[in-house]
Amino acid sequence: MSNLPFVLPECSNPATVRLEVYSPADEPLNGSLDASAYACDAHTIDAVTAIQEAGFTARRVPMAPDTTRTCGHVYLFPSGSLAGNACPRWCDETECARRGEHRSPVADIDTNRPEPVIVNVVLVQALDDDASPQVAITAADTTSEGEPRSLTLLLSISQGYVLSNRMRLMTEAVRRDNGGLR
Numbered sequence: 001m002s003n004l005p006f007v008l009p010e011c012s013n014p015a016t017v018r019l020e021v022y023s024p025a026d027e028p029l030n031g032s033l034d035a036s037a038y039a040c041d042a043h044t045i046d047a048v049t050a051i052q053e054a055g056f057t058a059r060r061v062p063m064a065p066d067t068t069r070t071c072g073h074v075y076l077f078p079s080g081s082l083a084g085n086a087c088p089r090w091c092d093e094t095e096c097a098r099r100g101e102h103r104s105p106v107a108d109i110d111t112n113r114p115e116p117v118i119v120n121v122v123l124v125q126a127l128d129d130d131a132s133p134q135v136a137i138t139a140a141d142t143t144s145e146g147e148p149r150s151l152t153l154l155l156s157i158s159q160g161y162v163l164s165n166r167m168r169l170m171t172e173a174v175r176r177d178n179g180g181l182r
């Protein structure tokens with residue numbers, strides 16, 4: 001976040017205020033919504049001052065009740081003018097704004113043999129202020145009537161991590177039983 005045009009106060013307290021940061025524009029709030037900045041009570045005025053001194057407009061809005069952010073946290077909206085580095089490192093950075101989400105390259109679960117179900121896995125993160133990345137597993141096959149169907153499972157990153165370990169242990173147990181042939 002060091003490339004931001006303003007430096008916000010930071011402390012370890014939970015934020016009590018969210019500040020919408022708008023680009024400079026002729027009319028207040030006509031600029032693009034560039035960021036959400038979070039501040040605790042003690043640092044709200046300093047945060048607003050820092051944003052305004054950089055030529056941006058700060059608009060104080062209520063925190064969502066289920067949101068927890070530390071004072072000084074900044075979220076950059078990918079559609080805004082500060083969004084140059086807003087994509088997470090794993091994002092393929094292709095049309096994130098149009099898709100409404102960051103997405104990693106899709107990994108096909110390719111076994112080099114025909115499988116009845118086609119499976120792929122991808123990381124996604126909605127372009128929402130508070131969205132966390134998720135693991136999306138999609139399975140596609142054909143019904144007995146010949147209709148294509150697919151199902152996507154969205155897992156938290158923690159679930160994806162545990163799932164990958166469980167599956168590795170289970171599949172390795174089967175491979176050992178089969179003498180390592182599969």
Ligand SMILES: [Zn+2]
Nearest residue numbers: 011040043071
């Ligand atoms: Zn603070």
Ligand SMILES: [Zn+2]
Nearest residue numbers: 087091096102
């Ligand atoms: Zn992206």
